Every structure is written in structure tokens, then in C-alpha cells.
Amino acid sequence: MPQNYSSISTNYPNKTIKIISIATILFSLTACNTSEINPQLKTNSQALKVATPNNQIQQKSQESAKVENLTFTVPAKYQAKTIYKAEPSKTEKVIALTIDDGPWPKTTLEMLDILKQNDVKATFFWVGSSLQENPEIAKRVVAEGHAIGNHTWHHWYRKMDEATAKSEIERTNDLIYKTTGVKTSFFRPPGGYLNNGLAAYAKSQKNSVVMWSVTSADTDPRAKYQVFVKNVLRDAKPGAIVLMHDGGGNRYRTVKALPEIINGLKQQGYRFVTVPELLEMP
Ligand SMILES: [Zn+2]
Numbered sequence: 001m002p003q004n005y006s007s008i009s010t011n012y013p014n015k016t017i018k019i020i021s022i023a024t025i026l027f028s029l030t031a032c033n034t035s036e037i038n039p040q041l042k043t044n045s046q047a048l049k050v051a052t053p054n055n056q057i058q059q060k061s062q063e064s065a066k067v068e069n070l071t072f073t074v075p076a077k078y079q080a081k082t083i084y085k086a087e088p089s090k091t092e093k094v095i096a097l098t099i100d101d102g103p104w105p106k107t108t109l110e111m112l113d114i115l116k117q118n119d120v121k122a123t124f125f126w127v128g129s130s131l132q133e134n135p136e137i138a139k140r141v142v143a144e145g146h147a148i149g150n151h152t153w154h155h156w157y158r159k160m161d162e163a164t165a166k167s168e169i170e171r172t173n174d175l176i177y178k179t180t181g182v183k184t185s186f187f188r189p190p191g192g193y194l195n196n197g198l199a200a201y202a203k204s205q206k207n208s209v210v211m212w213s214v215t216s217a218d219t220d221p222r223a224k225y226q227v228f229v230k231n232v233l234r235d236a237k238p239g240a241i242v243l244m245h246d247g248g249g250n251r252y253r254t255v256k257a258l259p260e261i262i263n264g265l266k267q268q269g270y271r272f273v274t275v276p277e278l279l280e281m282p
Pocket residue numbers: 005007010100101151155189190191248
């Protein structure tokens with residue numbers, strides 16, 4: 001069910017890319033119930049088993065390319081920490097766009113088209129209940145190389161006991177993995193609330209709690225889309241994490257703002273990175 005969030009926005013930094021060897025993947029496919037694994041992975045592994053040696057090498061390199069970005073781990077110094085932005089070296093003018101509350105029909109796809117046209121990778125924080133409704137959209141987000149974070153199952157703001165907080169996060173992690181093969185240690189608390197039990201649980205799992213340093217304020221129901229653009233271009237700084245939304249309500253204004261935000265930041269000399277990439281930078 002679509003939830004109407006009149007939320008504070010959320011943005012968070014940086015993913016670590018872990019390269020998984022073919023051996024690891026084959027092992028995990030063997031060790032797990034393969035019916036629950038991303039069908040694409042399963043098909044690839046089956047193809048590998050019957051391939052001739054030459055094809056095997058080819059398949060192997062293709063598979064490596066495919067799975068390369070499926071695990072988003074947090075660098076040690078950011079584990080169990082709350083992050084608002086990164087401090088890249090002064091010469092690095094980088095910025096991370098984060099997009100919350102999807103996957104969502106129509107708007108997520110429109111934003112993916114815009115990101116692709118501009119060769120920009122973003123970080124999507126998914127709500128488990130939205131992911132359940134829109135698995136095919138989620139698969140496209142991952143296939144196009146964007147980073148993924150966890151944004152809980154229900155998008156609740158209220159105070160929770162530990163078992164509930166755990167369930168909100170782990171149920172979402174499980175569905176992210178079953179749908180896309182992604183494992184993520186990046187968490188963004190709904191509404192940016194840090195004291196309701198969710199952030200504490202995420203930290204207990206050594207996740208990075210990803211906030212934001214710049215908001216488009218695209219949850220403001222009255223603002224024109226040009227205001228979202230102005231907010232971001234005014235507040236952008238190297239290492240910033242920018243908050244915007246593709247779901248949780250009608251985000252057509254964010255879709256309109258996105259190309260202008262990207263163009264404006266490019267004109268200011270920014271390069272776009274995902275949150276995991278941002279946190280990997282020296
Ligand atoms: Zn949210």
C-alpha cells in the first residue's frame with residue numbers, strides 16, 4: 001500500500017563495492033535454496049556448468065561484471081556510524097544523489113531514464129513494502145548499476161522495541177536479496193529519525209546510518225519543482241549527500257527537477273558518485 005510520507009528527506013553516503021569471485025557465487029548457490037535466488041544468477045550459473053572451456057571464460061568474465069556491484073559493504077571507519085556527508089580531498093568535487101521510498105511505478109522508471117541519459121549513478125533507499133509491489137522495477141535499478149540501501153519495511157517513524165526494529169530492517173534486507181541478489185549494509189532511517197530504535201539496531205549490525213547534508217525538500221506539497229532545483233544547487237558542497245524521493249507519494253515534480261539538478265551540478269563541476277563510492281574515497 002502506498003504510504004503518504006510527509007517526511008523529512010533522507011540522503012546518505014557511499015557504498016563499498018565488493019567483488020565476489022565466481023567460486024563464492026557458485027558456493028552460495030549450492031549452499032542456499034536456489035529457488036530463492038535471483039533467477040538471473042541462477043540461469044547464469046547453470047549456463048556456466050554446461051559451457052565449453054572457451055565459453056566458460058567468457059561467461060565467467062560476464063558474470064563477474066554482473067555481480068560486481070551486488071554487495072554494498074561499509075568501510076571500517078564508517079561502520080556503526082551516522083553519516084551526513086563525506087570529506088573528500090579538496091580537489092575532488094563529488095556529490096551523491098540519494099533517492100528514497102521506492103521502488104515506485106512510473107516515477108522510478110522515469111528517473112532511471114534520466115540518470116541513464118546523463119550517465120549518473122545514484123543510491124536508492126528502498127522500502128520493503130514498496131519493493132514487494134514493484135520487484136521488476138527494482139531489478140532494473142540494480143541492473144543499471146545504482147547502489148541500494150535499506151529504508152525499512154513499513155517506513156514507520158514511531159518508537160520500536162528491538163524485535164520490531166530488527167524485523168523492519170531484516171525483512172527488507174531479505175527481500176532485497178531475494179529480488180535482486182543485493183546485500184547492503186547501508187541504512188537510512190525513515191524521516192531521518194535517529195532515536196526510535198531503528199538506527200540503534202542498524203548500528204548493532206555495523207551498518208552505516210546514512211543521513212544527508214542537502215535536501216531537495218521535494219516532500220513539500222506546495223513547492224514548485226524549480227524550488228527543489230534551487231535548494232540543491234544552492235546547498236551543494238563537495239562530498240554532499242543529496243536527498244530526494246521517487247516514491248511514497250506522487251513524485252512527478254522530482255522527476256521534472258532531476259534533469260535540471262544534474263545539469264546544474266555538472267555546470268558547477270561536480271562528478272556523481274554513489275554513497276558507497278563516496279565513503280570509499282580517501
Ligand atoms: Zn523515506
